[in-house]
Amino acid sequence: MPKLNENYLKLKDSYLFAEIAHRTAIYTKEHPDKPLIRLGIGDVTRPLGSSILKALHEGVEEMADTATFKGYGPEQGYTETRDAVAAYYKSKGVDVDSDDIFISDGAKSDTGNVTELFAHNNVILIPDPVYPVYVDSNIMCGNQVTYIKGDAENEFLPMPDERQHADIIYICSPNNPTGACYNKEQLKVWVDYALKNEAVILFDAAYEAFISDPELPGSIYAVEGARRCAIEFCSLSKTAGFTGTRCGYTVVPKELVFTASDGQSMSLHAMWNRRQSTKYNGTSYIVQHAAAQVFSSEGIRECRENLEYYKANARLMADTLSELGIRFFGGVHSPYIWFECPDGMDSWECFDYLLEEIQVVGTPGAGFGENGKNYFRLTSFGTYENTQEAMKRFKRLLGK
Ligand SMILES: Cc1ncc(COP(=O)(O)O)c(C=O)c1O
Known part of the structure; x- marks a missing residue:
């Protein structure tokens, strides 16, 4: 048994x-x-944009011709899609390397799977209330979590308690379910706290496209120092109506290097790459081709x-x-x-x-x-x- x-x-x-x-x-x-x-x-309930739908059809047509047919693609995503995401970041004033971007089938899988990169004795901070996947995926692998309280007093934007140590910190901004969104100064406090604690921030930006104030950060990498402490998860689900089509991306900067118990360096980028290459065979080309179109000016x-x-x-x-x-x-x-x-x-x-x-x-x-x-x-x-x-x-x- x-x-x-x-x-x-x-x-x-x-x-x-x-x-x-x-x-x-x-x-x-x-x-x-x-x-x-x-x-x-x-x-979401609105249909896909027409140029995005056209790209989806183009992807299908390419499968019908030996010259353009695609089999297994790169586990990390096609260059076309990774470059389109990097260009989108650039348009928001944020520098993200194309090869730090991993295309996936959505943010739910990645926020759940990321627990595999960490051992089981970390201090893990998770806001309450929040998207339940963070808590459940940690419980599934035997981790204990520490809740950080969101309430009316802090406008559902909990801030770090400097007296408390943390190893892993989940942040969801704009938040599901509260809709609360951190400003740059608040995120900077989290980034500084993470750097001081040598912690990793797992930043879920699934709703970044809803931010209408250019002063509010749609990416944690808008904050100085974040490349040294944060992984960012994002999704085309709400941005582009891809809840059924399925596509997301996760940014794991190469700067995220920590020290193993025997003193050797371990790169989270290399670990995630290894994890994805071992357990994921890539998002379908058809979907990725449409996803690249999402980030064109028309899309x-x-x-x-x-x-x-x-x-x-x-x-x-x-x-x-x-x-x-x-x-x-x-x-x-x-x-x-x-x-x-x-x-x-x-x-x-x-x-x-x-x-x-x-x-x-x-x-x-x-x-x-x-x-x-x-x-x-x-x-x-x-x-x-x-x-x-x-x-x-x-x-x-x-x-x-
Ligand atoms: C905060 C948050 N992250 C991630 C997801 C899942 O996104 P995806 O559809 O890309 O898996 C959701 C979906 O509701 C969400 O609310």
């Missing part, structure tokens, strides 16, 4: 979305005449149009909550609105209340960590019409 990885027994049941589906299914069965508005989804324009659509939804929600006097975070540099549940409700009570009273479905904050238990997440990925209707119902229900 195999001995199993019993760390899986330590995982909390991932029942958030299953429970949401369960409660909404019961409600719909009992009230078939009351249509629901779903503002809980973390998935960026097309993606912006979709982002503007979502941002208009977010603005509408933010304006409505402001009008109703409900405290919220996010909604400006992020597709997420994170609001405080009214009247001291916890997030599941708030879920039931909104479902029963106005048939609006969102995501209870408890699913993102202990500190989310009195908060609720709405997303801007619905249609404008549905968002408008949902906000009308909010006003009806919560207006004084």
